[in-house]
Amino acid sequence: xxxxxxxxxxxxxxxxxxxxxxxxxxxxxxxxxxxxxxxxxxxxxxxxxxxxxxxxxxxxxxxxxxxxxxxxxxxxxxxxxxxxxxxxxxxxxxxxxxxxxxxxxxxxxxxxxxxxxxxxxxxxxxxxxxxxxxxxxxxxxxxxxxxxxxxxxxxxxxxxxxxxxxxxxxxxxxxxxxxxxxxxxxxxxxxxxxxxxxxxxxxxxxxxxxxxxxxxxxxxxxxxxxxxxxxxxxxxxxxxxxxxxxxxxxxxxxxxxxxxxxxxxxxxxxxxxxxxxxxxxxxxxxxxxxxxxxxxxxxxxxxxxxxxxxxxxxxxxxxxxxxxxxxxxxxxxxxxxxxxxxxxxxxxxxxxxxxxxxxxxxxxxxxxxxxxxxxxxxxxxxxxxxxxxxxxxxxxxxxxxxxxxxxxxxxxxxxxxxxxxxxxxxxxxxxxxxxxxxxxxxxxxxxxxxxxxxxxxxxxxxxxxxxxxxxxxxxxxxxxxxxxxxxxxxxxxxxxxxxxxxxxxxxxxxxxxxxxxxxxxxxxxxxxxxxxxxxxxxxxxxxxxxxxxxxx
Amino acid sequence: xxxxxxxxxxxxxxxxxxxxxxxxxxxxxxxxxxxxxxxxxxxxxxxxxxxxxxxxxxxxxxxxxxxxxxxxxxxxxxxxxxxxxxxxxxxxxxxxxxxxxxxxxxxxxxxxxxxxxxxxxxxxxxxxxxxxxxxxxxxxxxxxxxxxxxxxxxxxxxxxxxxxxxxxxxxxxxxxxxxxxxxxxxxxxxxxxxxxxxxxxxxxxxxxxxxxxxxxxxxxxxxxxxxxxxxxxxxxxxxxxxxxxxxxxxxxxxx
Numbered sequence: 076x077x078x079x080x081x082x083x084x085x086x087x088x089x090x091x092x093x094x095x096x097x098x099x100x101x102x103x104x105x106x107x108x109x110x111x112x113x114x115x116x117x118x119x120x121x122x123x124x125x126x127x128x129x130x131x132x133x134x135x136x137x138x139x140x141x142x143x144x145x146x147x148x149x150x151x152x153x154x155x156x157x158x159x160x161x162x163x164x165x166x167x168x169x170x171x172x173x174x175x176x177x178x179x180x181x182x183x184x185x186x187x188x189x190x191x192x193x194x195x196x197x198x199x200x201x202x203x204x205x206x207x208x209x210x211x212x213x214x215x216x217x218x219x220x221x222x223x224x225x226x227x228x229x230x231x232x233x234x235x236x237x238x239x240x241x242x243x244x245x246x247x248x249x250x251x252x253x254x255x256x257x258x259x260x261x262x263x264x265x266x267x268x269x270x271x272x273x274x275x276x277x278x279x280x281x282x283x284x285x286x287x288x289x290x291x292x293x294x295x296x297x298x299x300x301x302x303x304x305x306x307x308x309x310x311x312x313x314x315x316x317x318x319x320x321x322x323x324x325x326x327x328x329x330x331x332x333x334x335x336x337x338x339x340x341x342x343x344x345x346x347x348x349x350x351x352x353x354x355x356x357x358x359x360x361x362x363x364x365x366x367x368x369x370x371x372x373x374x375x376x377x378x379x380x381x382x383x384x385x386x387x388x389x390x391x392x393x394x395x396x397x398x399x400x401x402x403x404x405x406x407x408x409x410x411x412x413x414x415x416x417x418x419x420x421x422x423x424x425x426x427x428x429x430x431x432x433x434x435x436x437x438x439x440x441x442x443x444x445x446x447x448x449x450x451x452x453x454x455x456x457x458x459x460x461x462x463x464x465x466x467x468x469x470x471x472x473x474x475x476x477x478x479x480x481x482x483x484x485x486x487x488x489x490x491x492x493x494x495x496x497x498x499x500x501x502x503x504x505x506x507x508x509x510x511x512x513x514x515x516x517x518x519x520x521x522x523x524x525x526x527x528x529x530x531x532x533x534x535x536x537x538x539x540x541x542x543x544x545x546x547x548x549x550x551x552x553x554x555x556x557x558x559x560x561x562x563x564x565x566x567x568x569x570x571x572x573x574x575x576x577x578x579x580x581x582x583x584x585x586x587x588x589x590x591x592x593x594x595x596x597x598x599x600x601x602x603x604x605x606x607x608x609x610x611x612x613x614x615x616x617x618x619x620x621x622x623x624x625x626x627x
Numbered sequence: 628x629x630x631x632x633x634x635x636x637x638x639x640x641x642x643x644x645x646x647x648x649x650x651x652x653x654x655x656x657x658x659x660x661x662x663x664x665x666x667x668x669x670x671x672x673x674x675x676x677x678x679x680x681x682x683x684x685x686x687x688x689x690x691x692x693x694x695x696x697x698x699x700x701x702x703x704x705x706x707x708x709x710x711x712x713x714x715x716x717x718x719x720x721x722x723x724x725x726x727x728x729x730x731x732x733x734x735x736x737x738x739x740x741x742x743x744x745x746x747x748x749x750x751x752x753x754x755x756x757x758x759x760x761x762x763x764x765x766x767x768x769x770x771x772x773x774x775x776x777x778x779x780x781x782x783x784x785x786x787x788x789x790x791x792x793x794x795x796x797x798x799x800x801x802x803x804x805x806x807x808x809x810x811x812x813x814x815x816x817x818x819x820x821x822x823x824x825x826x827x828x829x830x831x832x833x834x835x836x837x838x839x840x841x842x843x844x845x846x847x848x849x850x851x852x853x854x855x856x857x858x859x860x861x862x863x864x865x866x867x868x869x870x871x872x873x874x875x876x877x878x879x880x881x882x
Contacts, residue, residue, distance in 0.1 A: 137799060139795055139798070139799070142798070143794075143795050143798055163798070163803065164795075164798040164799045164801075164803075165798055165799075165800075165801040165802060165803040168799060168800060168801040172799075173799050175792075177792070179751060179789075180789055180792035180793055180796060181792075181796050182747070182796075183744060183747055183793055183796055183797060183800075184747060185747050193800050194800040194801050197800055197801035197802055198801055226747070227750060241800065242799070245801075434765060436761060436764070436765075451765075451767065452765050453765075454758070454761065454762055454765065456758060456762070458785075459758055459759050459761075459762035459781075460762050460765075460766065461781075462759075462763075462773050462777045462778065462780070462781040463771065463777060468771060469770060469771055470769070470770055470771070471769075471771055472769060473769075474767070474768070474769025474770075475769055475770065477769075478767065478769065478770075507766050507767060507770045508765055508766065508767055508770075509767050510766070510767035510768070510769035510770040511767040511768035511769025511770065512767045512768070512769075
């Protein structure tokens, strides 16, 4: 393990000393001999592939392990001087707050104000103290206008902020967050990270943040702890982490770091600002040459026959809480077989509704949507497709086997779907959606996936991108609704951007994901050059600018 | 008359609170139930002196005569159903369950929390069920169909998983530390006095009416009713009480 941690004499907010744990009925260790400290006011990013132990570490740090989840533990975990073997989560609530991925299960009251004051009620605080604490935390998180709202009326980003407020209202000195941006769009995700930075820099709250999309948060971090199979593989400064990642675990390196490394440039940048600063010394200012940028007005809009999917002035209205609203407004688009399309936009822009309309789940109120050759749709929750006790029970006969073959899933039919990995469960769910819609080697004209990369590390996303490529090569159009800009840049030929139900951009990936602020890759924000969105694009561009060729 | 006034009062209160859609929906459902009550009672009840229609012999029913009295009795039953639907509709749309639980918190703390969780989790379970049904419809034709038993098992498993997560959240919020927790904050409203006075007025009118013997209504053998001044007063108070949610700015809006 590489350690490059600063020495501090303050009592640590969090101390793990040789801590190991395993869950009930499990033979393997979730955490092995983990030793680390988090000092007062530190911002620590927890990195690692899926299943590496990040979530288990966070649960141990707030007492859920062992008091709630049980299992076998050894070693010590101290939070603010309290041993978690003696103090449970409730006893630690004034010292540590915890925020998980899914905001729905972290909000237990029906109104925002009731939710935020709940921990204070359990603590027995008086009316005046509670009112003040709720007001303070609402102002800190910029949600005072939500206090009178019901939680059912909140968006995902708002719900996550309310859950964070409830975790912070007791003024803990340490906050633990387990992939809190995984279900948020780029705008809401960036806002949450910004809030955490403010909490850390202005109010001295120590932050331990587990994240897969490290390009979002690395610049804010004082330290990075990388987990691998339950052990700490790296603990040190972000710069050192990037060197470690490129050498040992490339899937963890940020796009900018990979680009710099492949281009043979010295030093690895932590964040866009550092990257731009580093490049300004080597080349002319990034983005200075914008002569090639199309400034003629509307971005290029694709036209075509739409043999796989065609929408003509599509309007879809949905009802929620007794009110109807137009979710799609006059959308025109055409997708051809074999195309790989990323459908992007903020939460509520209409991405999922467009896919559901294509699958026939919601009827248009005006216009039409045409899918000639069948559609297979995988929704945001692949687990909803898995209802039986074995893979074989879900997919029987030649149709089932053909579908498994189409998604490249080779498992024993007797295996319980719940015992599969996350990526395998997703493939199984896609196979269930495809079963019987394949004819020989042919697939349905349209294969649609809704937010398939939630909670996935980069290696799993690469696997998914490869699957999408395979499906497209077999003639199906693949349309993926996603918030993940880097993933979209990696797999898509084309990006469709929706805004408030309207189509606001429809063009090549390089055109749509370059030059923006939120819907732009890290490479694009570093180089700000038309058409340069992926690491490979960036390496080529840097080579042209510097006249040097990067390593093979 | 009192039933009608109470239903009207509840509807007015709902509209005034900005829940017109809920009131309309409740009236539609309640109206359909009421119409059914009138029809069924008219066909199956053999009582009443004023025959309006003779429909002859029906299998199982025998001679079917529709009397005005049976229709009126059915109408009263239907009106009770309609009134109940409107009240429930307005309650669901306009009343903050957390505030109701505040009022019972001191009496039954754990029950109040349980009720809060039910209010929160039941809609989530309904949404889960809708999602599972959607996923079921998206299965390919060669995938094993999902029967009701399998769907129910899956829904139950998902609900149990969510319950575990919610329990963890309550632990993290400090539920188990055993302090005598304080009552939820009661946020004052400038309309509190108005609602209190309206409630007292309705209670007073109801008490007076009961002490005075109330109103009398008997549909059989012929329709007879008697409404004394106290009944009229109660009806008036119920209708006027429904205006309690009206304000100068067009109605009281709240969570």
